[in-house]
Structure formats: structure tokens, C-alpha cells
Amino acid sequence: MPLSAPARFSLQTCLQDIPASSWDALSAGHVFLRHAFLLALQQSNCANTNTGWGANFLLMHRGEHLCGAVPLYLKHHSRGEYVFDQGWAQAYLRNGLDYYPKLLVAVPFTPVGGPRLLTTHPQDKLLLARQLQQLAQDNQLSSVHVLFPSTQDRQALEQAGFMIRHDVQFHWHNRDYDDYEAFLADMTQQKRKKLRQDSRKIADQGITFQHREGTDLGEHELDYFYQCYANTYTERGQIPYLTRDFFARLRTHMPENLTLILARRDGRNIASALSLHDGQTLYGRYWGCTHYVPGLHFETCYIQAIRYCIAQRLQRFEGGAQGEHKLSRGLVPAATCSAHWMTDPRFAQAVGQFLNDEAGQVARYRDSLAAHTPFKARPSQDQS
Numbered sequence: 001m002p003l004s005a006p007a008r009f010s011l012q013t014c015l016q017d018i019p020a021s022s023w024d025a026l027s028a029g030h031v032f033l034r035h036a037f038l039l040a041l042q043q044s045n046c047a048n049t050n051t052g053w054g055a056n057f058l059l060m061h062r063g064e065h066l067c068g069a070v071p072l073y074l075k076h077h078s079r080g081e082y083v084f085d086q087g088w089a090q091a092y093l094r095n096g097l098d099y100y101p102k103l104l105v106a107v108p109f110t111p112v113g114g115p116r117l118l119t120t121h122p123q124d125k126l127l128l129a130r131q132l133q134q135l136a137q138d139n140q141l142s143s144v145h146v147l148f149p150s151t152q153d154r155q156a157l158e159q160a161g162f163m164i165r166h167d168v169q170f171h172w173h174n175r176d177y178d179d180y181e182a183f184l185a186d187m188t189q190q191k192r193k194k195l196r197q198d199s200r201k202i203a204d205q206g207i208t209f210q211h212r213e214g215t216d217l218g219e220h221e222l223d224y225f226y227q228c229y230a231n232t233y234t235e236r237g238q239i240p241y242l243t244r245d246f247f248a249r250l251r252t253h254m255p256e257n258l259t260l261i262l263a264r265r266d267g268r269n270i271a272s273a274l275s276l277h278d279g280q281t282l283y284g285r286y287w288g289c290t291h292y293v294p295g296l297h298f299e300t301c302y303i304q305a306i307r308y309c310i311a312q313r314l315q316r317f318e319g320g321a322q323g324e325h326k327l328s329r330g331l332v333p334a335a336t337c338s339a340h341w342m343t344d345p346r347f348a349q350a351v352g353q354f355l356n357d358e359a360g361q362v363a364r365y366r367d368s369l370a371a372h373t374p375f376k377a378r379p380s381q382d383q384s
Contacts, residue, residue, distance in 0.1 A: 082111035125156035170331035191374035214258025228288025
């Protein structure tokens with residue numbers, strides 16, 4: 001269908017009614033944008049109207065051809081987003097206005113960058129961005145927020161008038177390491193010594209590790225992992241965002257994208273970390289333990305993940321949101337962003353000023369982190 005044909009927009013509340021092949025053709029195979037991943041969130045009752053994530057997937061057709069889509073949610077709170085706008089909500093409330101519900105373009109509970117304006121034609125991204133603004137205006141909603149968009153999406157969003165908010169995560173990059181020792185050799189002597197000491201303390205307690213692919217996960221492993229995952233929330237007096245049913249659906253429909261790291265002592269599991277991966281990147285996501293051991297979290301979630309990446313020749317490991325402690329384990333600062341559009345021009349001006357001020361602070365913070373990476377200086381070193 002030629003781009004000159006008129007675009008027709010619609011909303012779909014049930015992803016199951018959208019053919020998986022059509023959706024995945026637009027998402028370019030990104031693991032968290034896969035139809036199976038988003039559908040698992042919806043069908044397992046993790047991201048639906050009952051939890052404040054009202055799905056309203058935006059679709060763009062030309063004729064009968066699906067040529068664009070957006071993972072869109074009507075949000076009644078700001079939980080599970082990893083981009084914090086509660087202060088904006090309070091400002092609305094102080095002025096007698098409703099901030100919620102708002103429109104959110106994101107992968108629920110997932111601070112991972114990637115495409116958000118899904119289309120095979122880059123020029124259609126601007127149409128999708130402007131349609132998001134139109135939806136907010138037509139439904140008298142306060143705002144539209146697009147979390148962790150790709151570079152192409154960010155450009156289209158800025159062109160449409162969205163404001164950009166900057167942040168920092170920590171990512172590990174594989175510099176063609178032959179093995180873990182080669183990775184350690186790339187670090188300064190002090191940092192290398194500290195990592196070896198930390199790993200030795202874990203090993204001296206009789207703790208070993210197993211890496212299990214999703215195709216090898218049985219009910220027992222899944223039960224144990226979910227017990228660990230739920231414990232992480234229970235210890236803080238919180239309810240887990242995700243259900244066991246969600247992870248079971250991932251194991252059924254996306255086993256090739258799952259890796260479980262198990263920590264074991266005396267023949268028993270004591271901790272676990274579940275990650276997703278594609279052909280290039282390991283995404284560290286879900287962790288928990290049943291026996292507390294000092295330093296076990298770092299060894300399981302970061303050091304073992306790095307070992308896995310080196311063994312599998314993966315190019316990058318993303319360790320999730322926040323966490324300066326990741327720097328000493330070889331994860332370096334990486335720029336991330338979100339895009340925001342407010343329907344009320346008065347609040348748009350105030351938020352814009354806030355974001356300008358915040359951007360300077362974030363840039364200085366990232367520069368400070370980059371000056372303290374644990375690696376030896378390399379003439380061609382790229383830590384962006």
C-alpha cells in the first residue's frame with residue numbers, strides 16, 4: 001500500500017485480536033515488543049484495567065494493511081514505569097486539576113529502550129506521534145508519555161513537539177573478550193582485585209552457579225524462581241508486579257529468550273536471576289533469594305550475567321534502572337530518555353523549564369560517572 005494512501009487510526013483493547021505476525025513485523029523482533037511478551041502481560045492480569053494499565057493499542061491501517069502500531073496504556077497511577085513523574089501529578093492536584101488518567105507508551109514494568117512507534121516506514125512515526133497528541137486532546141487527558149524510545153522514535157517525537165527527559169542507566173559492553181579473565185584484565189588493578197575478592201568470598205562458602213536456558217526450565221525451577229522473585233517484594237511489604245502465570249507464559253511462548261541463573265549451596269538452590277536475551281543483548285530483569293548471603297546479589301545478577309554474555313558472545317548486558325554500584329562491576333553509564341507532551345500549555349511550559357534544568361544535572365552526573373569507570377584507559381574506548 002503506497003504511503004500516499006490515507007492512514008486510518010483505531011484503538012484495540014485486546015492484543016489477542018491483533019495477528020501476532022502483523023504486530024511482530026512492525027516491532028522488528030525486539031524481545032520486549034514481541035506480541036507474545038505483551039500478550040503474556042495482558043492475559044496474566046499483570047497489565048490490565050484492574051492493575052491500572054488499561055490497554056488501548058493504537059493501530060494505523062492503510063486499506064486493510066496494518067502499517068503502524070503503538071503499545072499504549074491508559075494509566076491511573078505512575079507505578080511500574082521507572083520514570084518518575086509523581087511531582088508533576090502533585091502539581092496538577094495543587095491546582096485543582098486531574099493528572100490521571102494519562103496516556104503512556106511503554107512496555108509495562110520494563111526500563112529497556114527500544115522502538116515505541118512501530119512501523120516499517122520511518123516517515124510514519126511522525127503520524128503516530130501526532131495521533132497520540134490528538135487522542136489526549138480528544139479525550140481531555142492531561143498528557144502523553146513515551147518511555148525509553150529508540151533514537152528514531154525520539155526524533156519523530158521531538159518533531160511533533162514532545163519534550164525530552166534525560167536519564168542514565170548502566171550497561172556492560174563486550175570488547176571481544178575471549179573469557180572472563182580477559183574482561184578482568186581490562187580493568188584497573190584495584191577494581192580487578194576487588195572483583196576477584198568478592199567472587200572468592202562467595203565461592204569459599206560453597207556457592208556455585210548454574211545457567212539454565214528457558215527450554216530447560218521445568219515446573220520445579222519455575223516455582224523456585226517465582227518464590228525468589230516474590231520474596232524481593234514481600235520483604236519490602238509490597239505486592240509483586242508480575243504473576244507466576246506471566247513467567248509460565250514466557251516459558252511456553254518465548255523459551256528461546258530466557259536464561260535463568262541459579263545460585264546453589266549444598267545441593268540446594270538459594271537464589272536466582274531470570275534474564276531475557278536476543279542475539280545481541282542480555283537484559284537483566286528479575287532477581288530474588290531464599291537465603292541471604294552478603295554479596296550474593298552482585299555475584300548472581302552482574303558477574304554471572306557478564307560471564308554468560310562472554311560465553312554466548314553477546315555484545316551487551318543491560319542491568320536495569322539506576323544503581324551506581326554497577327559501575328565497579330564493569331557496567332558503564334549510558335544515556336536514556338523519555339518523551340512527554342502536556343495538553344495544558346501552562347504546565348507544558350513549567351515542565352519544559354524543569355526538564356531543561358534537570359538535563360544539565362543529568363549531563364554533569366553522567367560525566368562524573370564516566371570519569372570513574374573501572375577500566376584501564378583505551379585510546380579508542382567508547383563508553384556511550
